[in-house]
Amino acid sequence: xxxxxxxHPVEELTKDPVVIDQVKRLIHIAPxxxxxNVARAHSLWPFGFGLACxxxxxLMAANMPRFDLSRFGYEVMRGSPRQADxxxxxxxxxxxxxxxxxxxxxQMSEPKWVIAMGSCAISGGPFVDSYHxxxxxxxxxxxxAYIPGCPPRPEAVIDGWLMVKEKILNPKVxxxxxx
Amino acid sequence: MKTQTxxxxxxxxxxxxxxxxxxxLELDGETVVKATPVxxxxxxxxxxxxxxxxxTQVIPYTDRMDxxxxxxxxxxxxxxxxxxxxxxxxxxxEYIRVIVGExxxxxxxxxxxxxxxxxxGALTAFTYTFRDREYCIDLLEMVSGSRMTFxxxxxGGVADDLPGEFYPAARKFLADLxxxxxxxxxxxxxxxxxQARTKHVGVITPEMGINYSLSGPTLRGSGVNYDLRKVxxxxxxxxxxxxxxxxxxxxxFDRFRIRIEEMRQCGKIIQQALDQIPEGSIQAKVxxxxxxxxxDAYAEVESSKGVYGCYLVSDGSPKPYRVHFRRPSFIxxxxxxxxxxxxxIADVIAILGSIxxxxxxxxx
Amino acid sequence: MLSDWGAVFIFFAVALAFGAGGIVTSxxxxxxxxxxAKLTTYECGVDTIGPTWVQFKTSYFLYALLFVIFxxxxxxxxxxxxxxxxxxxxxxxxxxxxxxxxxxxLWYAWKEGALEWK
Amino acid sequence: MADYSxxxxxxxxxxxxxxxxxxxxxxxxxxxxxxxxxxxxxIKDNQDYAMDFLTNLTGADYKDRFEMVYNLVSMTHxxxxxxxxxIEDKEKPEIPSLCPIWGGANWQEREIxxxxxxxxxxYTGHPTRIFLDDNFQGHPLRKDFQWQGGREA
Numbered sequence: 001x002x003x004x005x006x007x008h009p010v011e012e013l014t015k016d017p018v019v020i021d022q023v024k025r026l027i028h029i030a031p032x033x034x035x036x037n038v039a040r041a042h043s044l045w046p047f048g049f050g051l052a053c054x055x056x057x058x059l060m061a062a063n064m065p066r067f068d069l070s071r072f073g074y075e076v077m078r079g080s081p082r083q084a085d086x087x088x089x090x091x092x093x094x095x096x097x098x099x100x101x102x103x104x105x106x107q108m109s110e111p112k113w114v115i116a117m118g119s120c121a122i123s124g125g126p127f128v129d130s131y132h133x134x135x136x137x138x139x140x141x142x143x144x145a146y147i148p149g150c151p152p153r154p155e156a157v158i159d160g161w162l163m164v165k166e167k168i169l170n171p172k173v174x175x176x177x178x179x
Numbered sequence: 180m181k182t183q184t185x186x187x188x189x190x191x192x193x194x195x196x197x198x199x200x201x202x203x204l205e206l207d208g209e210t211v212v213k214a215t216p217v218x219x220x221x222x223x224x225x226x227x228x229x230x231x232x233x234x235t236q237v238i239p240y241t242d243r244m245d246x247x248x249x250x251x252x253x254x255x256x257x258x259x260x261x262x263x264x265x266x267x268x269x270x271x272x273e274y275i276r277v278i279v280g281e282x283x284x285x286x287x288x289x290x291x292x293x294x295x296x297x298x299x300g301a302l303t304a305f306t307y308t309f310r311d312r313e314y315c316i317d318l319l320e321m322v323s324g325s326r327m328t329f330x331x332x333x334x335g336g337v338a339d340d341l342p343g344e345f346y347p348a349a350r351k352f353l354a355d356l357x358x359x360x361x362x363x364x365x366x367x368x369x370x371x372x373x374q375a376r377t378k379h380v381g382v383i384t385p386e387m388g389i390n391y392s393l394s395g396p397t398l399r400g401s402g403v404n405y406d407l408r409k410v411x412x413x414x415x416x417x418x419x420x421x422x423x424x425x426x427x428x429x430x431x432f433d434r435f436r437i438r439i440e441e442m443r444q445c446g447k448i449i450q451q452a453l454d455q456i457p458e459g460s461i462q463a464k465v466x467x468x469x470x471x472x473x474x475d476a477y478a479e480v481e482s483s484k485g486v487y488g489c490y491l492v493s494d495g496s497p498k499p500y501r502v503h504f505r506r507p508s509f510i511x512x513x514x515x516x517x518x519x520x521x522x523x524i525a526d527v528i529a530i531l532g533s534i535x536x537x538x539x540x541x542x543x
Numbered sequence: 544m545l546s547d548w549g550a551v552f553i554f555f556a557v558a559l560a561f562g563a564g565g566i567v568t569s570x571x572x573x574x575x576x577x578x579x580a581k582l583t584t585y586e587c588g589v590d591t592i593g594p595t596w597v598q599f600k601t602s603y604f605l606y607a608l609l610f611v612i613f614x615x616x617x618x619x620x621x622x623x624x625x626x627x628x629x630x631x632x633x634x635x636x637x638x639x640x641x642x643x644x645x646x647x648x649l650w651y652a653w654k655e656g657a658l659e660w661k
Numbered sequence: 662m663a664d665y666s667x668x669x670x671x672x673x674x675x676x677x678x679x680x681x682x683x684x685x686x687x688x689x690x691x692x693x694x695x696x697x698x699x700x701x702x703x704i705k706d707n708q709d710y711a712m713d714f715l716t717n718l719t720g721a722d723y724k725d726r727f728e729m730v731y732n733l734v735s736m737t738h739x740x741x742x743x744x745x746x747x748i749e750d751k752e753k754p755e756i757p758s759l760c761p762i763w764g765g766a767n768w769q770e771r772e773i774x775x776x777x778x779x780x781x782x783x784y785t786g787h788p789t790r791i792f793l794d795d796n797f798q799g800h801p802l803r804k805d806f807q808w809q810g811g812r813e814a
Contacts, residue, residue: 411739
């Protein structure tokens, strides 16, 4: 997502700094993208893309009564990439599955995000030495949030979702070192 | 008017394939003319990786195969190593293995029940079964510290003892279990839409089931009484009495119904095991570095999907020379191609759901 | 006289605006980045196999046709059902005849096997 | 563990019907590749053994030979039997397929061909890969298989 520039339109009208500061303080023209981002961040539609064990924790357990992802508004699980916002890659990406992982990512409509869940999706995990495993899904598609664990607990998955929300609301948060 | 058949991908990315499993369906309208299953999208080469690991390091790979019943996977592998080395597992460890194994079976059957309800369209069933599975997973987490990939078994015993608060929590869970199973019966089994969609669909005859080496609820749904815990009792199963539920006409409905029955029987088994568990050590005398004698061994365990076997070849070094896992989900799928012919697309999803496959185990 | 129809018209306009509004605003503001890969057909993540424009069975068409007929029939039933008491016996008989004609049509379709899925 | 193997007298009957048989001390049976099919159909059809359930079918790659391992169970009598077959020819390993006898052998044989490279003759549809792509070079479970893992040094 390109970062919108913070130029205020009043700067074309006058060069007087005092006026510009007052107008900037009073009239806050949020670009349309920022408003949409607030709406998007609070109702992301996950793309149910269960590969292996993490799918049970990330797609199923996190959505079910005890951990209840719908408290955050992310429970609408879509089966097709056309209607999904976030691609939750949970499980091991193998060489045979790599082409259709990339294809599904490309078939998703903008704006789209990717969460790599579990050590298999992050770096190949326990199967990194295998002849048939892609060591990390970020070798195929750009990833926005990584959730370590094998499998990560549903609470960690929810924390991953909140990281993506944080990233959507103010993109500069990416550069801030967390924790 | 002659109609052309067309090919459709019930593809790797599909809500009802329980993971990345692909069936190329040749369809004439709605009816399946030919079905070609294509597994392999999750093939991680566990058997090749196991050859480069020591005997104890292979244990975490086993419960990433059938990640719904991790304990039973550990059991199959560990039993093969013990048979190869001729180790006698102490009494208490055997009882602990039965308790956590049956708990893992309950958790696996709960997902199978909920997912099958979801496949047929009863999405709320999934919520109920998962809510109860969380209680079952709490018990297993109390014992092993992890929710799904336990790696709790060791060659010659188990990692550590049952914690003190496990017994009251387990008894409370066992008291609620029959109520949970009645709830699933009332919610799913009794639903006539569910029955209309699953009765007399995907019928497996006993002869075909045996000929195609099917096992577990898939085979017992056709009335074949083949449950390793009864046919060749291993561990302490010969001291526990329980019945093996059998189906009558081998259709999707029977395969589904006996899974709920099996959950009730698991409750009875755990009850008896909790009553009879003796005191004592939980780990046999095993050398620090496990070097089995040269030779091979094959041992089998009844996992929630069927007979789970492990064939081990040792050349005396601390690393296994060859490890082969007999995976029930993989072999149960061998019959899917013939089973789906002639049924409609919706029935194919019902049949695939009733065989209850887990892709980590199919592709190994 | 006009005001009565005016109310109906306003109701219709609001309904139209509500529906079309959502579509138009989303059309205006959603980002458009059509890439070649994005426009390929989605079939579970893999390429389609074989020709997809095939002659398929007529039962799809017959089912849709029967549904449309009986859907239209229920539209006619609604106004009648609303004014059921005040219309009296004559309208009741009239509607029964109308229903009977359609039931005969359904019976014929059923006998001819339009509903079975061969 | 109770002993579920075939009793001695039935084993003797097999021995003299198939002279090439070699019975190990733990009652595993080594069958020469030539009369694998007759042996297997004998123990399946002959009601004394009634080995109608093929539990496991796998292969192992040793230095001087390949070895196929079949585990069989008799549903009626409850016997279990492990049958081994040695394939001396390492360059072109071939063995008759058991699919005509047990349908369950189909996928397991395709898996062994895919990962080990042992060709199963006498059945249409073999040998085809089941897990890996058709253009995958080599058979991973062979000891001489070279591959490049994902671990950055």
